[in-house]
Structures are given as C-alpha cells and as structure tokens.
Amino acid sequence: MSRRWQSVLLDFGIGLYGAVLLYRIVWVHMVQDGEAPPVTPPELGFYAVAGLIVVGLGLYLRCTLGAWIRWRQELKQWQRICALHWGLTLLVLTIWAGWVITKVSPLDLLSAEGLRSAGRLFGALLSPEFSILDKALAAMVQTIYIALMATLFGLPPAVVLGFLAARNIMRGHPLTFAFYAFLRVLINFTRSVEPLIWAVVFSVWVGIGPFAGMLAMTVHTVAALTKLYSEQVESIDSGLVEAVESTGAHPVQVVWFGVVPQVVLPFLAFTIYRWDTNVRMATVIGVVGGGGIGTLLMQYQGLARWHEVGLIVLVIAAVVWIMDYLSARLREAIA
Amino acid sequence: MTFLELQNVRKIFPNGVVALQDVSLRVERGEFLAIIGLSGSGKSTLLRCINRLIEPSSGRILFEGVDVTHIRGEQLRQYRRRIGMIFQQFNIIERRTVLENVLVGALGRVSIWRSLVGAFPTEVVEEALHNLEIVGLADKATERVRMLSGGQKQRVAIARALMQRPEALLADEPVASLDPATSHSVMRYLEEINRQLGVTVICSLHFLSLVRRYARRVVALRAGSIVFEGAPAEITEEWFRYIYGDEAQEVEIR
Numbered sequence: 001m002s003r004r005w006q007s008v009l010l011d012f013g014i015g016l017y018g019a020v021l022l023y024r025i026v027w028v029h030m031v032q033d034g035e036a037p038p039v040t041p042p043e044l045g046f047y048a049v050a051g052l053i054v055v056g057l058g059l060y061l062r063c064t065l066g067a068w069i070r071w072r073q074e075l076k077q078w079q080r081i082c083a084l085h086w087g088l089t090l091l092v093l094t095i096w097a098g099w100v101i102t103k104v105s106p107l108d109l110l111s112a113e114g115l116r117s118a119g120r121l122f123g124a125l126l127s128p129e130f131s132i133l134d135k136a137l138a139a140m141v142q143t144i145y146i147a148l149m150a151t152l153f154g155l156p157p158a159v160v161l162g163f164l165a166a167r168n169i170m171r172g173h174p175l176t177f178a179f180y181a182f183l184r185v186l187i188n189f190t191r192s193v194e195p196l197i198w199a200v201v202f203s204v205w206v207g208i209g210p211f212a213g214m215l216a217m218t219v220h221t222v223a224a225l226t227k228l229y230s231e232q233v234e235s236i237d238s239g240l241v242e243a244v245e246s247t248g249a250h251p252v253q254v255v256w257f258g259v260v261p262q263v264v265l266p267f268l269a270f271t272i273y274r275w276d277t278n279v280r281m282a283t284v285i286g287v288v289g290g291g292g293i294g295t296l297l298m299q300y301q302g303l304a305r306w307h308e309v310g311l312i313v314l315v316i317a318a319v320v321w322i323m324d325y326l327s328a329r330l331r332e333a334i335a
Numbered sequence: 336m337t338f339l340e341l342q343n344v345r346k347i348f349p350n351g352v353v354a355l356q357d358v359s360l361r362v363e364r365g366e367f368l369a370i371i372g373l374s375g376s377g378k379s380t381l382l383r384c385i386n387r388l389i390e391p392s393s394g395r396i397l398f399e400g401v402d403v404t405h406i407r408g409e410q411l412r413q414y415r416r417r418i419g420m421i422f423q424q425f426n427i428i429e430r431r432t433v434l435e436n437v438l439v440g441a442l443g444r445v446s447i448w449r450s451l452v453g454a455f456p457t458e459v460v461e462e463a464l465h466n467l468e469i470v471g472l473a474d475k476a477t478e479r480v481r482m483l484s485g486g487q488k489q490r491v492a493i494a495r496a497l498m499q500r501p502e503a504l505l506a507d508e509p510v511a512s513l514d515p516a517t518s519h520s521v522m523r524y525l526e527e528i529n530r531q532l533g534v535t536v537i538c539s540l541h542f543l544s545l546v547r548r549y550a551r552r553v554v555a556l557r558a559g560s561i562v563f564e565g566a567p568a569e570i571t572e573e574w575f576r577y578i579y580g581d582e583a584q585e586v587e588i589r
Contacts, residue, residue, distance in 0.1 A: 239422060248413065250442070
C-alpha cells in the first residue's frame with residue numbers, strides 16, 4: 001500500500017476511534033453515567049463522518065498524524081506540533097477509557113474490610129493443610145498424565161503436518177502449495193482458539209472430565225507443534241538436500257536423509273517443551289472441569305477451605321517448577 | 336560423440352537475475368575442466384544445470400548424445416546417479432558417522448525400504464569402506480563427521496560421490512573453505528580419481544594457481560557468459576584482468 005493511502009487510512013482511523021471514545025466513554029459513561037447502549041446505524045454514520053473530517057484536515061491543513069507520515073520534513077513547525085497533539089490526546093483518552101471500562105477503583109483495593117479478608121486468605125494459604133497431601137498428589141499425577149497423553153497423541157499428526165505445512169517442502173507444485181496454504185490457515189485458526197475453549201467444546205461432546213481436557217489439549221498441541229515443526233523444516237540448510245538429490249535418490253529418501261537429520265533434535269526439544277507447557281495448561285483446564293488438580297482446587301475453593309487450597313497451590317508450584325527445570329535440562333542435554 | 340554438451344543454455348531466476356546467458360560448452364570424457372570467474376558469475380548455476388538441480392530456462396543439455404534437458408522422475412534420477420557432486424560447504428550429515436554419510440551416495444541403487452531402515456546390503460557397505468580407503472579415511476569409518484577437520488569432511492563427500500560409480504564429478508568450489516595445504520590434498524584426490532578411475536571432473540575454482548596445477552582446460556565465466564576457453568597457460572595478465580576486473584590482483588596458493 002502506498003504511503004498516501006496509509007496516511008489517509010490512519011487519519012480516518014484516528015477520527016473514528018476518537019469519536020468512539022468521546023461518545024461511548026466520555027458521553028455515555030461519564031456524563032450520563034449509564035450502561036453502554038446498543039450500536040445504531042446513525043451512530044456508525046457519526047463515526048464515519050468524524051473519520052472523514054480528520055482525513056479532510058490532514059489533506060488540507062496537513063496538521064494530522066497521517067499528514068506527518070506522508071510529508072514528514074515538508075511540514076511546518078505548527079503542523080508537526082498539531083499532529084503530535086492528535087497522538088497525545090488519543091493516548092490520554094485511551095488510558096482514561098481503559099480506566100473506566102475495567103472499573104479501576106483504588107478504594108476497593110485499599111478498603112479496611114477488603115484488606116482484612118485478604119489478610120485472612122493469605123494467612124490460610126501460608127499455613128497449608130498437609131492432611132490432604134496424598135489426595136493432592138494423586139490429583140497432580142492425573143494432571144501430569146493428562147498432559148503427557150495430550151502430548152503423545154498430538155505428536156504423530158504434528159510430525160506429518162509439520163512437513164506438509166513447510167513452504168520449502170510444498171512449493172514445488174501448485175496443488176501441494178494450495179494444500180499448504182489451506183493447512184496454514186487451519187493451523188493458525190486452531191492455535192488461536194485457547195485450549196480452555198476447546199475444553200468447553202469437548203466437555204459437551206464427551207462429557208465433563210479428564211478425557212475432555214485431554215482432547216482439548218491434544219487439539220491445541222497438534223496446532224502448536226505443527227507450527228513449531230514446520231518453521232524448523234523451513235529453516236533447514238538446503239545444501240544437504242541438494243547433495244542427497246544429486247545422488248539420484250528418491251524424494252522419500254531425500255526427505256529422510258536430507259531433511260530429517262536436521263530436524264530430529266529440534267523436534268524433540270519442542271516436544272519436551274510442549275509437555276511442560278501442557279502440564280501448566282492441564283492445571284488451568286482442570287479448573288473448568290477438566291479433571292486433575294485443577295478440579296480439586298475448585299472444589300476446596302468452593303467450600304472456602306483456604307488451608308487446603310494453600311496446599312494445592314504449593315503442590316502445583318512445586319511440580320511446575322520441577323517440570324520447568326527438568327525440561328530445560330533435557331533440552332540443553334540434547335541441543 | 337561428445338560426452339557432455341551444453342547448447343545455448345540460459346538461466347533467468349524468478350527474481351529476474353540472469354545467471355547464465357547463452358552458454359555453450361563441450362566436455363570430453365576423461366577431462367579435468369576448471370571453471371573460473373568472480374563470485375556471482377554463474378559458476379554454481381552452470382554446474383547445477385548440468386545435473387538439473389537447477390532447471391535451465393532455455394537451451395539443451397546432452398549427455399552422451401541423449402537430451403536430458405527435460406527428463407523427469409525416475410529417468411532424471413537414473414541420470415543423476417551417473418554424475419557425482421561435491422560442494423564448498425561439504426553438505427554432509429554432521430551428526431552421523433562417516434560410513435553412514437558415504438552410504439548416502441548409494442541411495443539410488445538401494446531399495447527405498449532398505450535405505451529407510453538403514454539395512455544396506457553387505458556388498459554396498461564393503462564398497463563404501465573401499466571408497467573410504469581411496470580417500471584415505473578407512474580408519475575413520477565409525478567416527479562422527481562433526482569430529483573431522485574440513486579437509487576430511489570434503490574427502491567424506493568425495494567418497495560419497497564415488498559410491499555412485501560416477502562417470503563425471505561436479506565440484507562446486509571444493510576447496511574454497513579449506514586452508515592452502517588441505518586444498519592441495521583434496522585437489523590431489525580429485526586428480527587421482529580423474530586419472531586412475533577415468534572420471535570426468537568439472538570443477539569451479541577461485542585460485543588460478545590451483546587451476547594451473549590441476550586443470551587441463553579452463554572455461555572462464557563473466558556475468559553469465561563464457562569469455563575464455565583454453566589451456567591454463569593461455570591465461571595471460573590481460574585475460575586475467577578481463578575475467579576478474581581491473582581491480583583484481585592474483586593471489587598465489589602454494
């Protein structure tokens with residue numbers, strides 16, 4: 001896109017965004033003190049007009065950010081200062097809007113009653129109840145195995161897809177390249193949906209429990225590993241591939257002797273890292289009913305038994321730390 | 336019949352770079368041909384067009400009178416098996432043993448299934464050991480390649496190429512990453528293979544002193560065209576400046 005269109009688009013965006021902030025936050029929230037009303041067509045029209053006004057200002061007075069990125073050095077002093085103020089105003093408005101939307105309230109944070117409750121809770125967490133240690137460990141083992149199974153089930157499809165989603169392997173033929181593009185989109189979509197949401201999908205499908213959590217993580221693992229693997233395949237040294245090709249080897253042999261030796265260890269390192277990530281994820285997924293230690297945590301939290309919650313948090317922290325350390329050492333050893 | 340013939344070969348890369356323009360060349364069986372020229376003059380492209388690692392944009396390549404410009408699939412693989420290749424960066428598998436690397440050269444005549452599980456026939460393994468003897472690395476067969484020196488790595492690559500029982504050997508700057516003493520040792524192995532085994536060698540080189548010492552014929556490329564063809568002794572001071580540019584000065588490698 002040319003700089004001209006970039007500048008126009010930027011000005012339009014600034015006008016539109018500024019109008020949204022002014023109307024939605026300043027007018028509705030602050031002045032009228034009401035809840036956000038539904039968006040109506042006339043309101044959208046108003047935003048568009050605001051955008052066009054800024055574009056006009058940029059083109060004729062040259063005193064906007066868009067004008068600044070388009071003309072740079074040619075601008076006069078006052079035009080540059082004016083452009084700067086557009087940016088500054090927008091930044092201040094944005095922070096203000098964020099404050100209002102997240103309902104930031106220092107009073108709640110520092111109220112005497114709130115502080116007392118928090119103190120009680122932290123006190124309980126710091127004096128964990130060790131009598132449920134066996135129960136917590138059993139749940140933790142379940143979590144680790146959920147993560148392990150998800151990694152193992154995700155591994156074979158990810159290895160295959162890792163090659164099929166690598167540009168340098170697939171660009172030879174229009175048909176394979178189309179498949180590559182399709183696969184990229186699919187993988188990126190799958191990866192952008194958080195495992196927590198996959199867990200909700202699978203708990204409807206197979207019922208709430210460890211199996212749903214494991215399936216959710218498997219799907220996410222396949223997508224994440226495919227991306228990592230394919231990037232590794234794309235970054236290999238093509239010299240070795242050339243050398244194997246020049247011997248008159250079959251394409252299958254070229255991949256096996258030219259590509260695979262270069263990616264085996266990185267693949268292994270990514271997989272170990274993924275298992276370690278999955279253990280942390282499995283804990284969170286457990287909170288929404290995916291089984292294991294997360295579910296146990298939810299049960300005690302629901303009963304407000306904070307000493308027990310404290311122990312569970314302790315176990316999670318210890319295991320995550322150990323996994324982290326082990327996986328780092330393992331990856332170092334094979335690197 | 337000419338052993339290898341290039342007729343009006345052109346190569347234009349997708350980004351518009353003209354790497355070769357109208358190159359015609361005849362190579363006789365048993366020759367030791369050197370290709371010289373500046374970096375980017377098209378030496379690597381020319382070598383890669385010969386075994387079709389790079390597809391020429393136009394022109395013809397004849398091998399023993401047979402047009403190999405457009406062959407594909409199994410036919411192309413059969414053709415490549417007859418021509419070994421070694422590279423500046425050696426292009427061998429660093430984490431595998433010397434023997435495993437040499438066996439890669441036999442992939443063309445071992446069944447896919449056997450090669451994938453690493454079950455190479457005994458006679459192939461014996462041939463690999465024999466080829467390691469030729470390049471003086473018989474005692475290194477079970478060592479990992481990454482423990483070897485640069486010169487030894489290039490000799491592993493030569494042994495790998497020999498596994499193809501090649502009729503020709505393409506060498507793309509084979510000694511450009513090696514020190515002078517090692518360069519001569521590698522070049523002497525190429526010379527031996529050329530003389531004793533009768534393998535045609537086509538070798539791109541940087542140093543004229545190496546060309547004078549080893550090659551019997553030279554082709555010089557400049558901006559993708561052949562500008563000189565003849566015996567190494569015929570490269571005068573004037574020719575040298577024409578091929579390498581006025582700024583160039585000859586560096587000796589002894």
